[in-house]
Amino acid sequence: MLKLLGAVCILLSTSAIGFRKAHSFAERPRQIRRIRGSLSLLQTEIVYGSRRLDRICEHIAARETGSVGSLYARCGEYLKTWDGVSTFECWKRAVEETWPLMSLKEPEREILIDFGKTLGVSNREDQLTHLARVRTNLEVEENQARDEQLRYEKMCRSLGILGGALIVILIY
Amino acid sequence: MLSPILDVLPLSIRRIIESLPEREKKDLEEIRVRQERPLEVVHPLRSRFITPDGRLVHQKEHAFCPGKSVCVKMLNLISNHSLYALEEELRRGYVTIRGGHRIGLTGRVVVENGRVKHIQEVTGFNVRVAREVKGSARHFVPILGNGSLENLLIVSPPQCGKTTLLRDLVRIVSSGEGIPPRKVGVVDERSEIAGCVDGVPQHEVGPRTDVLDSCPKAEGMMMMIRSMSPDLLVVDEIGRREDSDAVFEAIHAGVHLFTTAHGRSMEEVCRRPGISELVREGVFSRYILLSRRKGPGTVEAVYDQSLNRIPESLAVRR
Numbered sequence: 001m002l003k004l005l006g007a008v009c010i011l012l013s014t015s016a017i018g019f020r021k022a023h024s025f026a027e028r029p030r031q032i033r034r035i036r037g038s039l040s041l042l043q044t045e046i047v048y049g050s051r052r053l054d055r056i057c058e059h060i061a062a063r064e065t066g067s068v069g070s071l072y073a074r075c076g077e078y079l080k081t082w083d084g085v086s087t088f089e090c091w092k093r094a095v096e097e098t099w100p101l102m103s104l105k106e107p108e109r110e111i112l113i114d115f116g117k118t119l120g121v122s123n124r125e126d127q128l129t130h131l132a133r134v135r136t137n138l139e140v141e142e143n144q145a146r147d148e149q150l151r152y153e154k155m156c157r158s159l160g161i162l163g164g165a166l167i168v169i170l171i172y
Numbered sequence: 173m174l175s176p177i178l179d180v181l182p183l184s185i186r187r188i189i190e191s192l193p194e195r196e197k198k199d200l201e202e203i204r205v206r207q208e209r210p211l212e213v214v215h216p217l218r219s220r221f222i223t224p225d226g227r228l229v230h231q232k233e234h235a236f237c238p239g240k241s242v243c244v245k246m247l248n249l250i251s252n253h254s255l256y257a258l259e260e261e262l263r264r265g266y267v268t269i270r271g272g273h274r275i276g277l278t279g280r281v282v283v284e285n286g287r288v289k290h291i292q293e294v295t296g297f298n299v300r301v302a303r304e305v306k307g308s309a310r311h312f313v314p315i316l317g318n319g320s321l322e323n324l325l326i327v328s329p330p331q332c333g334k335t336t337l338l339r340d341l342v343r344i345v346s347s348g349e350g351i352p353p354r355k356v357g358v359v360d361e362r363s364e365i366a367g368c369v370d371g372v373p374q375h376e377v378g379p380r381t382d383v384l385d386s387c388p389k390a391e392g393m394m395m396m397i398r399s400m401s402p403d404l405l406v407v408d409e410i411g412r413r414e415d416s417d418a419v420f421e422a423i424h425a426g427v428h429l430f431t432t433a434h435g436r437s438m439e440e441v442c443r444r445p446g447i448s449e450l451v452r453e454g455v456f457s458r459y460i461l462l463s464r465r466k467g468p469g470t471v472e473a474v475y476d477q478s479l480n481r482i483p484e485s486l487a488v489r490r
Binding site for chain 1: 182183244245248249251252253254255256257259262289290
């Protein structure tokens with residue numbers, strides 16, 4: 001009886017690990033797409049709205065939920081409350097603090113942090129080019145992430161269950 | 173009064189300015205920040221450097237020198253991290269902040285098709301403290317005309333208080349202090365008279381005043397006449413050909429005009445082509461000449477239409 005309970009526990013936990021891994025594969029392209037969407041919003045506000053960056057951040061934070069929203073919320077707050085610190089510092093700190101909530105990988109992080117260096121510090125035209133560049137870069141990552149999702153999502157899930165089953169069989 | 177200015181100063185400079193004695197803060201005129209060079213503060217009739225512990229000195233050796241990071245921070249604070257929203261301001265070379273104060277900017281200029289596009293590396297800031305001296309124009313009410321308004325030209329060298337005087341005249345005419353109130357249209361090309369931020373005047377310009385902010389003068393005057401039916405048009409610093417054309421247009425439309433011009437004396441002003449024509453045609457019926465002899469706003473003389481001095485008793489120094 002106890003043995004059976006143990007076997008069920010092992011099976012459940014390995015499946016959970018597998019599902020979680022699979023979820024992160026599914027989540028990554030989705031989050032990249034949401035970030036890209038938020039960047040379009042940012043672009044519209046910069047080019048047509050000409051609003052202040054901290055207000056734009058608040059605006060986007062109100063529209064986006066989850067980790068992307070909290071990235072902008074934090075950035076907006078730092079822009080407003082930190083005394084004359086560069087825009088890059090604020091953005092970088094916001095990215096770093098929301099990172100644990102995201103399922104993104106190193107390339108996206110580099111793209112995002114690199115983008116912070118140009119955010120807000122130049123004229124409209126320049127902002128537009130930088131935004132376009134970031135969005136293209138993110139698009140490449142998104143495609144790659146989607147490929148990975150197709151390849152690994154199901155595999156992770158089955159690997160979790162089957163791996164658990166294997167362990168159970170071996171020790172039973 | 174200084175709080176909007178303190179908000180845009182980086183912490184290191186803000187501390188120093190805050191530590192100044194009250195009386196020094198009270199008549200502060202300019203704070204000049206230049207990268208790698210001594211921080212300067214300007215008071216009426218004198219300019220001094222400032223040490224890191226807030227003492228005012230004349231030698232530059234002991235002065236506080238803001239570095240590059242301070243200038244970057246200052247630009248961040250002025251622009252609210254949004255340089256793209258300041259394109260127009262960077263082209264003109266100055267920003268108006270809350271309270272109507274103005275910050276002049278210098279640095280490396282980017283030129284496109286022979287025209288200034290914007291300033292790239294901003295390394296020099298001139299924070300000009302805007303001062304409202306309410307009542308500074310009260311003495312001039314008797315010369316503004318009893319029945320209908322006179323057309324007025326204020327002549328003065330820079331920094332002698334002509335914009336301050338003009339602003340107070342706007343307030344007096346618009347609120348009707350001592351004279352019947354009238355509708356006033358201000359074309360504020362350089363955001364100096366009303367000091368608008370987001371289109372809202374930061375200075376008191378009276379309840380019947382409409383402001384076209386950062387609008388070219390000649391075009392703005394026409395727009396005002398067509399759309400706002402002002403009794404009095406107010407513009408700052410006329411001098412170009414198209415300005416005087418617009419002035420004629422306005423005068424013939426039956427609108428009165430208060431304006432200013434740079435110059436040390438009436439002769440000097442009359443030598444400028446745009447203005448000499450206006451003077452010759454007798455467009456203006458009153459002239460006020462200002463100087464800085466006894467501090468900003470010293471009234472040197474008041475003239476009538478044919479450039480005869482009006483008795484001193486009317487031209488009282490405030």
